[in-house]
Amino acid sequence: xxxxxxxxxxxxxxxxxxxxxxxAVDRVSFQVPTGSVLGLLGPNGAGKTTTVRMMTxxxxxxxxxxxxAGHDIIKEPAAVRRSMGLTAQSATVDxxxxxxxxxxxxxxxxxxxxxxxxxxxxELLERFSLTDAADKVAKQYSGGMRRRLDLAASLVAAxxxxxLDEPTTGLDPRSRQELWEVLRGLVKEGTxxxxxxxxxxxxxxxxxNVIVIDKGRIIAxxxxxxxxxxxxxxxxxxTLSRPEDxxxxxxxxxxxxxxxxxxxxxxxxxxxxxxASINTLASLLADHxxxxxxxxxxxxxxxxVFLSLTGHRAEEAAK
Amino acid sequence: MSASFGRQIRSLVRRxxxxxxxxxxxxTDVTIQPVMFVLLFAYVFGGxxxxxxxxxxxxxxxxxxxxxxxxxxxxxxIGLNNDLQKGIIxxxxxxxxxxxxxxxxxxxxxxMHSSIGIVVMSLTGLIVGWRIHEGVGKALLAYLLLLxxxxxxxxxxxxxxxxxxxPEAVNGVMFATMFPITFLANTFAPPEGMPTFVRVxxxxxxxxxxxxxxxxxxxxxxNFPTPEAWPLQHPVLVSIGWSVLISVVxxxxxxxxxxxxxxx
Numbered sequence: 253x254x255x256x257x258x259x260x261x262x263x264x265x266x267x268x269x270x271x272x273x274x275x276a277v278d279r280v281s282f283q284v285p286t287g288s289v290l291g292l293l294g295p296n297g298a299g300k301t302t303t304v305r306m307m308t309x310x311x312x313x314x315x316x317x318x319x320x321a322g323h324d325i326i327k328e329p330a331a332v333r334r335s336m337g338l339t340a341q342s343a344t345v346d347x348x349x350x351x352x353x354x355x356x357x358x359x360x361x362x363x364x365x366x367x368x369x370x371x372x373x374x375e376l377l378e379r380f381s382l383t384d385a386a387d388k389v390a391k392q393y394s395g396g397m398r399r400r401l402d403l404a405a406s407l408v409a410a411x412x413x414x415x416l417d418e419p420t421t422g423l424d425p426r427s428r429q430e431l432w433e434v435l436r437g438l439v440k441e442g443t444x445x446x447x448x449x450x451x452x453x454x455x456x457x458x459x460x461n462v463i464v465i466d467k468g469r470i471i472a473x474x475x476x477x478x479x480x481x482x483x484x485x486x487x488x489x490x491t492l493s494r495p496e497d498x499x500x501x502x503x504x505x506x507x508x509x510x511x512x513x514x515x516x517x518x519x520x521x522x523x524x525x526x527x528a529s530i531n532t533l534a535s536l537l538a539d540h541x542x543x544x545x546x547x548x549x550x551x552x553x554x555x556x557v558f559l560s561l562t563g564h565r566a567e568e569a570a571k
Numbered sequence: 572m573s574a575s576f577g578r579q580i581r582s583l584v585r586r587x588x589x590x591x592x593x594x595x596x597x598x599t600d601v602t603i604q605p606v607m608f609v610l611l612f613a614y615v616f617g618g619x620x621x622x623x624x625x626x627x628x629x630x631x632x633x634x635x636x637x638x639x640x641x642x643x644x645x646x647x648x649i650g651l652n653n654d655l656q657k658g659i660i661x662x663x664x665x666x667x668x669x670x671x672x673x674x675x676x677x678x679x680x681x682x683m684h685s686s687i688g689i690v691v692m693s694l695t696g697l698i699v700g701w702r703i704h705e706g707v708g709k710a711l712l713a714y715l716l717l718l719x720x721x722x723x724x725x726x727x728x729x730x731x732x733x734x735x736x737x738p739e740a741v742n743g744v745m746f747a748t749m750f751p752i753t754f755l756a757n758t759f760a761p762p763e764g765m766p767t768f769v770r771v772x773x774x775x776x777x778x779x780x781x782x783x784x785x786x787x788x789x790x791x792x793x794n795f796p797t798p799e800a801w802p803l804q805h806p807v808l809v810s811i812g813w814s815v816l817i818s819v820v821x822x823x824x825x826x827x828x829x830x831x832x833x834x835x
Contacts, residue, residue: 271835308665309664309665310661310664310665310833310834311834311835312834330667333665333666333667334667336665337665338661338662338665340658340661340662340665341658342657342658344657344658344659344661344662346586346659347657348589348590348593348594349586349589353586353589357582357583357586358662358666360578360579360581360582361579361582361583361663361666361668362666362667363575363578363579389593405662
């Protein structure tokens, strides 16, 4: 954990970007403490990529500014570029170069010592399980391999700050899991991460803090847990073992859970409840010898959060 | 920890050359295509175009050289557009490099690409009977004029490559404009036989001055009288003038288009 007085490694201050009449990013501010992960969550067109492009000096903000490792993105773009790595939305590897050539090119551009360039490429290929494919052109790589190569390219200069723009979009679940593992490893080593995602699960899995962004504006902010709490009470879910118990259970549960919902097909009751009501219910059902398959509290998913904040689902909006 | 400008350019040029190596079909524009033009025009149309006191094949070759150099703008445009499209330029721009190195490397590799074409065409020319009849100095000057024109074409390539949405669009636009421009000149036939309106365009076409200059400097004009049109009476100076003018006018537009494209 960062000491409270340490300055954040990534800081956005009132960032605004307009394209003509359209405001793509509207007064966005956030801070990412050193060694932590911020998830920027929102549907396509929410302004995530534009925010990342401003923070990584690819496009100038219309107003506002930002700081990376203490360097101002407008006044010291060169220092900013030396402090961060960027993995853009489309895996930006050179398809006609091999994995090794891709990494060496980046190392050459950084001006890394020639001898070091060679061993560095080997190390990165090894670390991202690309050694076997090192001398194949990237065109032949799978989606997951491309992403790993892209990420490896962002790490050539071992930057303390990493920006990842939708790092797992389009990946199959297994490749996604693998990439998450790699990212967790980087964070453990002290890298500060900002990642954008449309996947609520991803933010939930990786981020210490989440900013929900919609139509260029920050609409919610907090830890994944806080955001879940904000979207209302947890729900109690009871699944009965025998269908014939449904009428009796219905009578009993009604007394404890005010807005009870019954799904007969799966013998499942659900409704807003708290921890105390679980105990009451459990003993009530036991007293009447009603067997249950499952009984528990279900916290709202980030998807529910998004729905309650924006009125539409994140992944629907993306389509 | 910032590499020297020189090393950055070298690395990027090497990358562009690896592209040519991995995708040899990208070289057809400076190999098969001009050779095909030489053969087609020399043997299909050659018989019906009469060059007094000279051979059509010798007269033709400078024309095809200029045409091929004009097409080199395609190469720059398509290469750049591809890199923009695939986010490679963004990747480079996120690195602590000297930003002009990306375009400079593109320009240098394009000149190298075109040089391959000049060698291939010179050799093809020698095989079908083209000769240099004047001194080494004049011969070299002709090649230099050609390269200078190639430099001007790079800016057109950057402009079109930065302005279009896809390599297909680049191809379409370039084909629809550059192709007729290279024909509306003295490239394949003397302008004297063209209708007045077309003839005037052909005489003032930058390609015509370049072609006329090369023909004179290499001694490929036959016994043709010097054309009456002013630009063709001073072809060397006019050709230099056109190349400089195109560069001066198009370069700022090209850089503006590139900057607009990359910062948005």
